[in-house]
Amino acid sequence: MDNKEKLENRERIKNAKWRQRFHIEPPDGWLNDPNGLSFYKGEYHVYFQYSPIAADGHTPRGWGHYHGSDLMHMTYDRAVMMPDIPEDSHGVYSGSAIENDGVLHIFYTGNVKMIGDYDYVKAGRGANVIHVTTTDGSKMSEKQVLLRNSDYPDFCSCHVRDPKVWKEGDAWKMVLGARTLDDEGCVLVYESDDLINWKYTGKVYKEGYGYMWECPDYFEIDGKGFLSTCPQGMPHYETKWQNLNESGYFPVQGKLEDSVLGDFTEWDMGFDFYAPQTFLDPQGRRILIGWLGMDNKVYGNATTELGWQHCLTIPRVVTVAPNGKLRQQPIAEFDELKSNARRQSSGQTAEYPLPFELDGEPADSFSISLDGKLELDFDKEKKLFTMKFTDEKYGCGRTTRNAEIDSVRNIRVIADMSSIEVYINDGETVMSTRIYPDNGSVKLKVNGFEAQVWDI
Missing domain, CATH: 2.60.120.560 (Exo-inulinase; domain 1)
Structure with a gap:
């Protein structure tokens, strides 16, 4: 498809049946995880997993980008990153963004799937933490590989991904979702002084919660800590854990690496919710955006035949209820x-x-x-x-x-x-x-x- 045809296709999609009015969607193709949520240089930035070629998502994924001064009125930019180095040859996978000294630092997983007779769990997959920077939210620096499979603890399988970075005191912290060789889901915790050199400081897990924890996110509200993650391989019941994979949070007592996790609570109990990410905006709000979708073959989306699939949730402000659980409500700008x-x-x-x-x-x-x-x-x-x-x-x-x-x-x-x-x-x-x-x-x-x- 040449440039003219692509623009014509996007114009057709823009006016298509079922096109959303106030949810972020891809201009074409496939969307999944929200990435790099941040406020930088006077604008909100929402990146997302993006396959621009096909609405079924069966093509290498990069990052698309929306930006705007108001989260309810965002402008699509372009695909700001696509696979183009050996360490992300099969996908620019999920990650996060953080500002430091006027520069936006982005961390993501570079996915590599080797050709050969592999199980792609214990061998055959590369999961690299890659770092880029930007000074305008759109144009990215050269890619810098920070961590490879050989840098992770020896109990890890090939499945380590989705770096989320934040600042804690004078140190930078990072969590990565992981699957152990014993098929146990967990979160790896790292620390850095310079955002480049990272040291492993511990593992967080809770027995009985699946074989892989994706999309980890640690944050604090009113002095209380919470670990959000997406466990894969959970049992399913009539009134909980009803989706293919789940998404929820654990209360955290004390330092993350040493904590005993509390009870797991689902973020959203509908059919379509996964891979949420939170960030703190200039108003001090903890804002969550999730993928209003689910990657499975049990049900689908009628928009696929029209040239696009999936969207993100309304941005939600997260607060702590008197009972200690988290509440979510659409941001106040939505009411306008x-x-x-x-x-x-x-x-x-x-x-x-x-x-x-x-x-x-x-x-x-x-x-x-x-x-x-x-x-x-x-x-x-x-x-x-x-x-x-x-x-x-x-x-x-x-x-x-x-x-x-x-x-x-x-x-x-x-x-x-x-x-x-x-x-x-x-x-x-x-x-x-x-x-x-x-x-x-x-x-x-x-x-x-x-x-x-x-x-x-």
Whole structure:
């Protein structure tokens, strides 16, 4: 495809059915993990895993880039990095960004898949920590390899990836997700004085949580530490750990390397959420953005045939609830997009153009129906909230997700052109999914409470 054809294809995609209005999507091709989230030189920067050639993601991945002074109004730049050295020949994989002395430092995993008879777990895969810098967020320096497989502890398999870097006191810290030779998921912790030379300082793990921990992220809120990660190989139950791979956080007591991790809590219990990353913005907000997608063959996305696939979540502010759990709510800037508020009574059905937001404060059991094809139900007696598709095409193969909740004080449903994000009890429980309505509107029916609906 030449330049002219590519631009024409992007223009067609921009106006296509199910193209989102306020979620970041790729201009074409495939998107997955958010990367390098940062605020630098007066702008927010959101990088993402990007395969510009094909919407199925089966091509080498690089990093795409959005930037803007407002996280709800971002501008697409370009693919700022693609595989072009031996150490990232099969993908510029996930990583993070941090500013130091006016320069944005980026760390990512260079993926290498060797040709031969390998199992690609104990042999045959290269996982290199690579460093680049930028002074404008777009143009990158030459790539510098900092760590190779031979630099990791000898208990590691070939699966070590996704560096997240932060500053702690006078030292730089880094976590890497890893799989041990005994098929145990863990996080490796490193320390540096100069962002270039890194020393291994310890391993963090908790028995029984899968064989690989991807996308690690350590952060503190109100003096409390949390380790976010994505365990692979977890058992699946009716009301938890229902996706192919999970994404959640552990409370951390004391120094990360020496800590005993608390209970694991899922970030999002819907069909589509993975690989979140957080960062601290100039307002002191801990902001989380996740991949509103899932890489599996159980269900798919109707946009693939139209030339693109996947999006990122609404940026969410993370806070600590009185019970010690983390809450997520859309950033305040999102509310500026809302207009035309109206009320909808219990038992009423009304049609609304997409996108919209529905809010309510149920006192008991209730239900919300979208086109009669997606049902959101809460049974107070069973203490069970359910997200259930009753139409194969509407959910593109998605079926049911459940969450145990004692009571629902409030609910917030935010629908874009092909997704919904459901925030329950001020965001203590969140469920996100893609949806594929037949047209640009949805028939809403609410039972059990009065709702307020806004256009977005």
